[in-house]
Amino acid sequence: MAVRLVDRPLGLLALVVFASVAALPARAQSPAASDEGTIRYRQKLMSGVGADMGAIGDILKYGLPLQSHIATYATLLSQRSELVAAAFERDVSAGPTDAKPEIWQEPEAFREKTQAMKDEADKLAAIAAGGDAAAIGQQVKALGDACGSCHDSFRKPKEESYKRAGAGS
Numbered sequence: 001m002a003v004r005l006v007d008r009p010l011g012l013l014a015l016v017v018f019a020s021v022a023a024l025p026a027r028a029q030s031p032a033a034s035d036e037g038t039i040r041y042r043q044k045l046m047s048g049v050g051a052d053m054g055a056i057g058d059i060l061k062y063g064l065p066l067q068s069h070i071a072t073y074a075t076l077l078s079q080r081s082e083l084v085a086a087a088f089e090r091d092v093s094a095g096p097t098d099a100k101p102e103i104w105q106e107p108e109a110f111r112e113k114t115q116a117m118k119d120e121a122d123k124l125a126a127i128a129a130g131g132d133a134a135a136i137g138q139q140v141k142a143l144g145d146a147c148g149s150c151h152d153s154f155r156k157p158k159e160e161s162y163k164r165a166g167a168g169s
Helices: 009-023 031-061 067-087 107-130 133-154 162-167
Strands: none
Touching (some): 067 133
């Protein structure tokens, strides 16, 4: 005769506790932890964009024999640019971030700037596939201008950067 676990009081209790725990979200976060995670994710995303731009710039500036790598970095930029607008949907401008509150005060303008970045990154990916260094250089400048335009409006100036504030610590 098989003994059923739910027939026993402790077994029933264990089953209820297990079901309750299983129904909880995988990881409950406090708002502060969630804010920190949001900021850290954004910083990693934007650092990746900067690293990709820097790598392309170094290949071009120093004439490195790595021209074939430019297309890879350009593709990464195109892919990362697709993520930027969503990374800033959650309004977190307090804490160690260079994001200005204007991102959430002027969401349409911010979306336009991130779309301009995406458009220029997509053009760079297409041009880079062709391998024309002069055309690539011109498009890198166009993408840099699109990035700079967004930074002018929506990123704190270097003098107010959280990085600078932490440098003296």
